[in-house]
Amino acid sequence: MPRKLKSYQTSLGFYDLAIAAPSMKAALEGWGAESNLFHQGVAKEADDPDVIAATMAKPGVVLRRPVGSTGPFREHASLPSHLPGADVEDRTAKALRQPKKQAPRKIDDKAARKAAKEFEKAQRQRQAQRRKEEAAQERERERRESAIEKAQAALDRAQREHEARAGEIEAEREAIEKRAQAEDARWEKQREKLQAALRRARE
Template sequence: MAGRKLKVFKAQFGFYDTVVAAPSQAAALRAWGTHQNLFASGEAKITTDEAAVAAAIAHPETPLRRAVGSSDPFALEPSSLPKVPETPKKPTAKPAAKPKPAEPKKPPADRSKLDAAEAALKTLDERRKREEADFRREHEELEQREAGAQRAYVDARKAATAKVVKARTDYRAAGGDE
């Protein structure tokens, strides 16, 4: 961790503002425990708040929290609670409106075609995976055959070349010239 430059990222989760010091956005998302790209949606960003940066750098890749709207320091376990706005007062009672007639309930949608289509897709995907495994196995076997044929060729060529060299030497020794 010592060699990597850390950036401090900020996001809000529920009633808490959070910061985390991480080398990248992906590392920050992992530290927060989310797979959703909060940076793309604008829900997370780099922060330059000095207090937040100092706290986060002291605990790399560990999310620190504080209550939303609070100026308390960021901490592993914040001590303050979020400020909850007061609930508005209930309006005075108005005369009861006539209830709307109940809408007829729709029967649940028939899912059988969707289930059949999903099953067909799953079967197709599984068959393709088996085909790809067969192709890989055949490819490996073919590569092994090719390597064996290449070794046999090299060995046979060496033997044939040795015979040519010996025959040429014998021919010259017998008085022949090339």
């Protein structure tokens, strides 16, 4: 049976965020938070009837409004028109620490069950999208590794060909050097022999 949803809100970057989720952990996952914002005191369970109504109408969907504003939460919100600085953060933190003294709007069991089912649907969609992105990243990684392996194999093959040709050239060079030395030795013997014959002819 789907768990009953609660509304949570926080502030991240330029926006106040709100979501209907079955737990604080699920809310943090929906916001994509990397730390426990509830323990840090910058996230809380929403008690504003308008916030609760907005999140329950779209369970599992992260709703936004410009940080520090008091306007309605929407799925797509514009950036803040101005960022006065630290006073916005102070007001936001203060708003999170001091709940509004309004009675939360009651949600009947039928609406709560419907909202919980819609949250689970939205959660499954997020998980499917995450798996799709991970699969795409894995394909890209495999493509990159394959390209690297091919490039490395081509480099290794070219290096082996170069080394073989260089070896052949070196062998040829050594052979030519030996032939040159043999020719020098042959010529030296012949020259000495011919010079001796020339000297005898002159005597």
